[in-house]
Amino acid sequence: MKKISLLLIASVLLFAGCELDRLPETTLTDAAFWKTENDLRGACNRLYEQLGGFWHDKRSDELVGTSADDTSSGSRSVPSTDDTNWRDVYRKIYVSNNILAKAVNTPIPEDAKNRWLAEARFFRAYNYFALAKRYGGVPMMLQPFDTTDDPEILKGRNTLEEVIAQCYEDLDFAIQWLPKHSAIAASSSDWGRASRSSALAMKARIGLYIGTLTKYHSLSGGDAKAHLKIALDACEAVMKEGHSLFPDFQKLFYFDGEGSGNKENIFVKVYGPNGAPTTTHGNSRQMENSVSVTRQMVDLFLYNDGLPRDKSVKKPVVEDSFDSALENRDPRLLMTVYKIGEEAYKGEYQPFSNQHGNGYSLKKGFMLDQWSTNSKEDVDKMIIRYAEVLVTYAEALYEYNGAITNSELDKTINLMRNRVGFDVKLTNEFVAANSLNMLEEIRRERTVEFIDENMRYDDIIRWKIAENVLPQYIVGAKFVDDETSKARKDLQARLTDANGMLNGVKVYDQEDVYVIELKESRRFDPKKDYLYPIPLNEISLTGNAIVQNPGWE
DSSP states (O other): OHHHHHHHHHHHHHHTTSOTTTOOOTTOOOTTSSSSHHHHHHHHHHHHHHSOOOOOOOSSSSEEOSSOOTTTTTOOOOOSOOIIIIIHHHHHHHHHHHHHHHHTTOSSOHHHHHHHHHHHHHHHHHHHHHHHHHHSSOOOOOSOOOSTTOGGGGOOOOOHHHHHHHHHHHHHHHHHHSOOHHHHHTOTTTTTSOOHHHHHHHHHHHHHHHHHHHHHTTOTTOOHHHHHHHHHHHHHHHTTTTOOOOSOTTGGGSGGGOSTTOTTEEEEEOOGGGGTTSOOBOHHHHHTTTOEEOHHHHTTSOBTTSOOTTTOTTSOSSOOSSGGGGTTBOTTTTTTBOOTTOEETTEEOOTTSTTTOSSEEBOTTOOHHHHTTSSOBOOOEEEEEHHHHHHHHHHHHHHHHSOOOHHHHHTTHHHHHHHTTOOOOOOHHHHHHTTOOHHHHHHHHHHHHTTTSSOHHHHHHHTTOHHHHSSSOEEEEEOOGGGSSSOOGGGGGGBOOTTSEETTEEOOSSTTEEEEEOGGGOOOOTTTTTSOOOOHHHHHTTTTOSOOOTTOO
């Protein structure tokens, strides 16, 4: 931690050299700063610059890359340092703390001041939650520090409940003082800033996560139902803020879905002319030959009779082509992955070609004209959208009550299905008649709706199913020789036989399905892998006041 502080103090000096008329930074300490509302607005700009954008999360069973991910394969070790998951997050928290400490005395009206303090507290909660998901309880610092003599630097870990309680407190302040979404949407200069809806939706996200984590991991010191009630109340409040689903699911992830006119947008990272200084990203470029959707995810999409693969009569008896796995399905499937012949990166889509991977290539969010800009893409990133609030409400209701009514399903899950033209409603009667499990169906809905939106890993952690789904064969697409751009003899050793077996082990129920990763190369130890290891330097620099997570000692 002392090393963190030194880095942060160095950043103070670095930021002091920024151009004031371009982007005043939070760490400026000169007498001319912290005097006006514009100063506070400029200071808060730093929070948006630091906000993470597009990335393709390969830590779960959802996506695979061109090489094994160290988290999903269980090959990670205790790092000496970790800039991404630990230090950078504390740097971001420091920026919020610095605003809160220095802006409080700015001589402007309290309501104006509180709006900017609310932004800082929203981001502090956002970042502490990121730490809590990875590490559990962490050292909680609520003040900035400018010297390595500050005793706060050497403190140990707060409990998970203490960290989450602070997140709720910060978000409650943000809910009270941030502008309504309608006010943010009406101002071109404010679009992209956090709103009351953003804070409420973030509170719902945290409540569901901690409530289910507490329940399924039997965590001591927490009240699962209390957290779930917090999620429910926050969702109900968001539902009164004027949000709605964007009518076209596929266009939602393109330029059509950008901006304040899309009422599904709750919190976004803005790129392009209004996103300075970080104006571009490379999302579509990253999708080319670097990430594929697994067969495990494809199989979660229902058939168009509303039934899963193991129950539907719409499933082909024999899948004799790549596209056969995509037929008669929830329409979102063909809005998420490519079928053969569709326009994709570097020409028409062909499975098992060098550009298109050995699984199912992502179509969701890919923009050919953005890809052509050579990694200078500027479509905005949705971080929280209204559909998440709907499915969070449905899940939290079921977890809290042990039941959900048909009318509640119509207000949540079935709204999402209606949007894409999936005509089969999820009802209690349908679940009973087909021997389904309502909770599993709600979880399924969340998974297929949010593929490649960075939710799956967090979900399998809080549901405590990572130990079941991660150490498995990761299966890709069906290989049909004449459907590829060239014969791939190199793939033969990883194809299932006529009985769905590979090396004498049953892997799947179809022939010639490619196995991307072998089960024996993947591990997950439930005694330690549900939490990240704390970097060794952070433990050492506090004189062991910070204690390592179980199993990583």
